[in-house]
Amino acid sequence: MLKKIILFFIILIPVNAFALIEVDITRGNLDPLPLAVSPLSIDETSRKSFEKILKKENIGSEISNIVENNLKTSGLFNPLDKKAFLQAPDIANLKPRFEDWNLIKAQALITGKVNYVDDKLRVEFRLWDVLAAKEMMALAFTTVPNNWRRVGHIISDKVYERLTGEKGYFDTRIIYVSEEGPKTQRIKKLAIMDQDGANNKFLTLGNELVLTPRFNPASQMVTYLSYFKNMPRVYLLDIETGTQEVVGDFPGMTFAPRFSPDGKKIIMSFAKDGKSDIYTMDLENRIVEKITNHPSIDTSPSYSPDGKYITFNSDRSGYQQIYVMKNDGSDIKRISFGNGLYGTPVWSPRGDLIAFTKLHKGKFYIGVMRTDGSGERLLTENYYQEAPSWSPNGRVLIFYRETKTDSKGEGFSAKLWSIDLTGYNERQIKTPTDASDPSWSSLLSN
């Protein structure tokens, strides 16, 4: 009994036991992640072989430069100056001395090596977490030597995905309308290039006017509009094979053909009798279906990534605004209510946002809003800019911007620009000629 009483009192004796303290961290810095891209090491024999084939002195350095440039232009990474590197590429690839990389404040490190194996290019690369002193990823690619630029883009995508948690967008292409000549007599050609502006190629000769090329989200197919004997025609072009076919001649004016997410349909608008409606065409059986029927101008349709909804712009309210409807044309809802005119809505591949062009008080804006019209954000403002197109990961927009002509009618130019969703990372994409109407492809290496 006495024992029990003592035990009871012992239990009552207080003990200093604290609950674990919890601290909430809801903010961080927005600085790009500092990382080091060590040149890919290459042995002398391989270097000489590639020099002969590709006319590049050191293909390892060239590939690492592509990776570095891609990551830098994303605005999310800060590649450190190579002059600060303390470890040689060949040794770093074997076993990085993390203290050295830590010293230059690198949080991630990319190393690798290039080999010439059986007439092919073999690239190995490793992504290291410098602070944790561990490997995050290691991959190897083998391809024909001419694909060396793509290898750089693929490495960039893999690193981007591992460090940001979303797919990259570097191994992609951009199709656009190349423009040359005076403003009143422009020669317009279809052109394609890598997303970083390299490998530019012209796909048409410029005899006919071409407009609004759009990539199929599911493949490397393009649809565009071209005038043949002053009649608009919708074409399909396979980028890989170069084959081209006419989808059809349509009554009156045809605008802005665009693929459905599965690539089986084309959605576009026809203008007839002073009004314009939205139609779809099944590419297998060529059946055309009318989606909207309103005595107003409905144009620029774009599917949601799941294909269930369509966004378009219409002046049915008296002013051009953005609307969303179901894919059968029912349940039409206006989503833009701000001041000014809204146009060219494009649904993000992520599905969460709609990009648009806005005209307000003589200025053009590229902006985004949620699919219900809330959270409108204007990313960039200029004299004239339009036609946003999303990167396949839904983080960057490409569009074109025109400059004013001076009093003599000179000084006009049209260039491609990109901006990310933060609105801070705005960059011009260099093209050999003036450029307009860009469209971003899906990832080539899916």
Next chain:
Amino acid sequence: MNRSLIISSALHALLIFITAMSLPFLAKKPLDVPPVVSVELIQIAEKTNIPFAPKAKKIIEKVKEKEKKLVSEQAPPKKVEKTKTKTVISPDQNNKKVENQTPEAIPLPEKTVKKVETKEEKKQNPDKLDEEVKQVSEFEKDDLFDPNELKAKIDKAKIDSSKQKLKKNNEITQDQDKSVLTGKLTITEEQALQAQIFTCWSIPLGLPYAPEDMLVRIKLSLKPDGSIDDMEMLDHVKMNTPGKERFRTLADSVRRAVQICNPLRVPASGYERWKNIIFNFDASEMLGG
């Protein structure tokens, strides 16, 4: 009857004893207390104020001024230099010394750094004041008329001040008292920790917003100096779950943030409270939820 009375009295006495043990003031004893730097300096000045030694008075006034500076700066440059020269043997300092020493006797760079660090830490430590007093006493020893008397007084002052310091160290302010007893951080302490982490955490801006993957919890075991002894990702299973790559990316950024911030600048007192701490990294606000 007598037996029952004895048992009852004994039990009552035991009850009173345990109740006394349970009182909260007894729980305060083992707790760390923040150093009170300024108090001792003032007292030293009072104790060394000698009316019949005009030269000493002047010197003490000088010392007083010096002490005032020390209170604000907490790190007298002269003092640091002195300790450095004592502990660090640099190659430039004396070539002969280096030559005479056996290789084993040459301090390793790491050790040297450690020594310097420990001296620097003392800047924040009240123990340093004792050395400061010693400095003053040495200084006065050369110039005062009656060095022995002065030394005795200063020694006494030293003892008194250290006693008082100990006493004060055992006392805690009302605020700290409250936080220590509740086991929580004060708002200031919490904000100080948050401010450190904010600067170290590079949020992966490309990360798409997914409400269920925006919170990463990490538990840190800290040493008294704020350095990380151990870290544990509380959702580590989720990190390695296929399809949760976004969460893994966020968790990686959290781990990097904690490593960059290591060692943390921790509260001066109450180690028991914060030796284990959980940080909840919530990116939803930053990634536009």
